[in-house]
Amino acid sequence: MEAFIELDGVEKVFDVRRRAGLLRREKSQVRAVDGLSFTVARGEMVGYIGPNGAGKSTTIKMLTGILTPSGGRLRVAGIDPARERTRLARRIGVVFGQRTTLWWDLPLKDSYRLMHRMYRIPDQRFRENLERCVELLDLGELLEVPVRQLSLGQRMRGDIAAALLHDPEVLYLDEPTIGLDVISKAKVRDFLRDLNADRGTTVLLTTHDLTDIEQLCRRVMVIDHGRLMYDGALAGLHEVGESERTLIVDLERELPPVVIDLARTVRVEGPRQWLAFPASQSAAPLVSALAARYPVMDLSLREPDIEAVIAKMYAGRSGQ
Amino acid sequence: MRLYGVVMVGWFRRYATYRMATAAGVFTNTAFGFIMAYTYTALWDERPQLGGYDVSQAVTYVWLGQALLMACALMGGGFEDELIERIRTGDIATDLYRPADLQLWWLACDLGRAFFHLVGRGVIPMAIGAFAFDLTLPGSALTWIAFLVCVVLGLLVSFAIRFLVALSAFWLMDGSGMAQISWLAGMFFSGMLLPLTVFPGTLGEVARALPWSSVLQIPADVFLGKRTGWALAEAYAFQAGWALALLGAGRLLQTAATRRVVLQGG
Numbered sequence: 001m002e003a004f005i006e007l008d009g010v011e012k013v014f015d016v017r018r019r020a021g022l023l024r025r026e027k028s029q030v031r032a033v034d035g036l037s038f039t040v041a042r043g044e045m046v047g048y049i050g051p052n053g054a055g056k057s058t059t060i061k062m063l064t065g066i067l068t069p070s071g072g073r074l075r076v077a078g079i080d081p082a083r084e085r086t087r088l089a090r091r092i093g094v095v096f097g098q099r100t101t102l103w104w105d106l107p108l109k110d111s112y113r114l115m116h117r118m119y120r121i122p123d124q125r126f127r128e129n130l131e132r133c134v135e136l137l138d139l140g141e142l143l144e145v146p147v148r149q150l151s152l153g154q155r156m157r158g159d160i161a162a163a164l165l166h167d168p169e170v171l172y173l174d175e176p177t178i179g180l181d182v183i184s185k186a187k188v189r190d191f192l193r194d195l196n197a198d199r200g201t202t203v204l205l206t207t208h209d210l211t212d213i214e215q216l217c218r219r220v221m222v223i224d225h226g227r228l229m230y231d232g233a234l235a236g237l238h239e240v241g242e243s244e245r246t247l248i249v250d251l252e253r254e255l256p257p258v259v260i261d262l263a264r265t266v267r268v269e270g271p272r273q274w275l276a277f278p279a280s281q282s283a284a285p286l287v288s289a290l291a292a293r294y295p296v297m298d299l300s301l302r303e304p305d306i307e308a309v310i311a312k313m314y315a316g317r318s319g320q
Numbered sequence: 321m322r323l324y325g326v327v328m329v330g331w332f333r334r335y336a337t338y339r340m341a342t343a344a345g346v347f348t349n350t351a352f353g354f355i356m357a358y359t360y361t362a363l364w365d366e367r368p369q370l371g372g373y374d375v376s377q378a379v380t381y382v383w384l385g386q387a388l389l390m391a392c393a394l395m396g397g398g399f400e401d402e403l404i405e406r407i408r409t410g411d412i413a414t415d416l417y418r419p420a421d422l423q424l425w426w427l428a429c430d431l432g433r434a435f436f437h438l439v440g441r442g443v444i445p446m447a448i449g450a451f452a453f454d455l456t457l458p459g460s461a462l463t464w465i466a467f468l469v470c471v472v473l474g475l476l477v478s479f480a481i482r483f484l485v486a487l488s489a490f491w492l493m494d495g496s497g498m499a500q501i502s503w504l505a506g507m508f509f510s511g512m513l514l515p516l517t518v519f520p521g522t523l524g525e526v527a528r529a530l531p532w533s534s535v536l537q538i539p540a541d542v543f544l545g546k547r548t549g550w551a552l553a554e555a556y557a558f559q560a561g562w563a564l565a566l567l568g569a570g571r572l573l574q575t576a577a578t579r580r581v582v583l584q585g586g
Contacts, residue, residue, distance in 0.1 A: 067581075106333060110333070118419060119419065
């Protein structure tokens with residue numbers, strides 16, 4: 001497969017000045033990205049995860065050309081982003097979950113008119129793309145609404161549409177589902193899945209929500225302290241990290257800790273009990289076994305969060 | 321260029337959506353117009369022909385100042401507040417991955433805003449002033465056109481100064497101090513407090529040679545018919561010269577700032 005994004009030993013070092021006295025300042029260096037190498041093929045959809053400050057945003061900024069690497073080689077579609085930022089800009093789409101590129105005080109459609117001119121999208125193509133986004137992202141009734149009146153989920157869908165009107169070959173998404181409710185999350189995920197399948201758009205997705213990755217990405221990369229810690233399938237990450245899902249069970253009354261083969265009880269609080277089981281396993285057999293033997297009132301499932309998985313990965317490594 | 325046209329129209333409409341704010345602003349401009357017009361009347365009664373103006377011209381000067389105050393963002397309220405905030409929060413980085421030029425983008429934004437304020441907060445106070453006082457209005461359409469050209473050049477100079485001020489936030493992290501200094505300098509040196517023709521000696525000459533005089537003093541003189549023919553051409557050349565020099569400086573500073581962001585991460 002053709003490599004679309006290529007990183008070879010990419011580094012980013014920031015100088016940090018710190019006050020060390022009344023007038024004296026100490027200079028120190030922070031390696032935000034430290035020898036990062038990976039390739040992403042055209043049409044791949046990759047999850048890019050890591051704790052806060054791991055170097056995710058720095059990587060995305062280098063990929064869009066708004067940060068210059070301190071070392072190493074970086075190419076997107078054969079272009080050096082830092083050198084030809086404007087040329088590359090026409091071929092990429094970027095969505096930052098916590099920032100909006102939409103015009104705050106004006107109706108949503110005005111922002112799209114702006115994109116039309118900014119990316120010099122041919123009229124015909126602009127109309128088709130907008131129609132498609134409006135339909136799939138359910139924006140029909142929102143086009144006339146000023147952006148400041150949109151809910152977070154609506155605004156996010158609006159932002160995603162804005163990033164796609166010029167048919168970018170690659171889409172960078174930074175926390176696209178942060179703060180969204182379940183329905184909005186599902187809409188965004190469905191849309192991204194279709195986009196990748198129908199148009200072959202390469203997608204690099206940064207997220208804290210493992211469900212995003214589970215539902216969208218076959219491949220996941222984990223970065224921490226600017227280094228690639230893991231690159232492979234999500235299932236493999238769970239194995240490496242020995243991560244666990246938690247089933248929260250509400251029983252009819254207070255009972256001694258549940259004893260069951262498929263899980264272990266980690267916490268009991270009145271009639272509520274917490275059962276942990278490996279993330280690579282389905283919850284279905286556990287639920288049916290539990291329901292057969294215990295008076296279950298209610299159930300809820302908690303996915304392992306990314307921080308916990310990575311923390312375990314570390315623990316595993318240092319123990320070796 | 322159509323992009324910048326859309327941006328300009330967008331910012332015009334953005335300000336147009338806040339009707340109550342505009343109404344409140346019109347009231348403020350009108351109230352200040354009355355206060356200053358009476359003050360000037362008292363002053364010019366004592367010192368007739370001060371600065372080469374008669375009472376009617378002096379009062380006209382006051383209302384012109386109120387009409388142009390918001391358009392030129394002499395007391396803030398221009399695009400710079402937003403740009404400074406974007407630099408401070410780092411949102412500016414997301415502006416850089418767009419295929420658009422930073423300076424032209426913000427120029428289009430500010431011109432859209434300025435044209436709205438010219439109409440929204442300029443015309444009505446001026447009209448009220450013309451009802452309440454004996455103003456010296458241009459007799460010919462040509463003077464009106466010459467005045468409007470002058471105002472647009474003044475807007476360019478005003479933008480260019482504020483763009484430099486806003487970009488300083490890349491180095492100072494907090495641009496509000498610079499913005500305040502610039503408002504203070506703008507208020508005085510544009511002639512908003514008193515016409516620059518009033519100041520004698522070196523202070524007057526320096527004040528008239530600084531870029532801020534392009535913003536109010538020169539348009540007012542054109543409006544009052546004090547600059548015609550060669551004097552008008554000179555005025556245009558003065559304004560255009562400052563606009564080019566300051567926009568050029570802004571361009572250099574923008575290149576340095578972009579390099580700083582791209583290398584340092586802001």
